[in-house]
């Protein structure tokens with residue numbers, strides 16, 4: 001968008017574009033919700049067989065070992081064709097964490113199934129009493145010989161009811177002070193006895209997440225990632241990956257296309273005031289793409305972003321909400337329709353993305369919490 005492809009990159013772009021055009025099923029294009037696993041995972045496995053499922057992973061772990069520019073080309077081409085959002089917990093969260101902190105045995109066991117798409121992962125951080133204040137989490141893991149006994153509850157677990165494994169934060173030293181010093185990072189097989197999972201419906205009508213109950217579940221001690229009571233450090237490294245991943249400009253680019261289609265159909269595209277707002281929105285999408293590629297470059301170089309990930313999370317999530325508000329405006333009196341709107345320029349779903357994107361300023365840490373992080377750790381303001 002703001003740079004020119006080298007001849008090699010142009011060739012790669014052409015290859016990606018041709019392959020996506022020929023292989024991405026029509027039913028998965030331009031979806032405003034994430035399709036359920038039965039629809040999405042065959043596509044995931046197709047990308048995997050092509051060798052493109054994990055552009056950002058090193059080749060030795062089954063990734064593509066792509067350069068930054070190749071990663072950006074992939075992002076742009078996936079947006080262009082309206083490709084659906086893939087499950088991120090394996091590819092963007094636990095995968096990179098195991099590459100950095102996992103044992104050789106953990107890597108050998110868990111990385112290949114993520115690449116193949118034969119195992120789905122869930123993130124077990126939040127609890128009913130621990131969201132923004134994550135350090136107050138109470139799910140307990142007690143070490144007894146060669147296994148932990150896990151007891152407690154997680155909530156808002158994306159795709160929990162579709163998942164095979166969960167990476168979870170658990171309390172292993174209840175008396176430790178500060179509270180962060182008593183937390184460990186554990187891998188849990190969700191098919192273990194003693195686990196109950198209940199889906200939760202969102203405002204957009206999909207059951208994207210669930211609550212997960214652990215009733216004295218036995219977990220092998222070898223499933224501990226990093227050292228005992230050192231989970232907080234790993235948790236934060238992972239949140240950096242999560243905040244960056246959720247700010248991928250692919251979704252903003254797709255939202256922009258939706259606005260343009262709707263604005264042409266409703267005629268508002270001819271209105272100079274609307275044109276001004278669309279131009280401002282387009283500039284912000286370009287700014288997000290620039291910020292994202294800068295952040296990806298920093299991550300590639302130093303294996304983590306630190307508090308910068310909060311800045312991109314705020315900008316990316318609030319931009320998505322602003323874009324969907326512009327979409328509502330473009331749709332005018334049609335905006336209240338619950339179903340996608342058929343126009344001369346194509347079908348546009350207005351209400352689903354508007355409702356879906358409410359969540360963007362909450363997951364991965366709310367905007368208020370990100371602003372607190374920026375205030376303390378970037379601007380060094382007093383508490």
Ligand SMILES: Cc1cc2nc3c(=O)[nH]c(=O)nc-3n(C[C@H](O)[C@H](O)[C@H](O)COP(=O)(O)OP(=O)(O)OC[C@H]3O[C@@H](n4cnc5c(N)ncnc54)[C@H](O)[C@@H]3O)c2cc1C
Pocket residue numbers: 122123124125126127128130131132133155156157158159208209359362363364365366367368369372
């Ligand atoms: C779509 C979606 C998917 C999710 N997926 C997962 C998942 O897979 N795994 C997982 O573990 N969690 C997941 N979450 C949970 C998410 O991480 C939490 O919702 C989030 O951290 C906020 O916690 P909370 O919901 O308990 O809200 P609270 O912490 O109760 O916050 C409520 C409100 O108070 C504000 N607030 C709280 N503390 C402060 C403060 N100190 N200063 C200023 N304002 C404050 C918050 O910004 C928010 O507006 C998901 C959430 C959503 C919406």
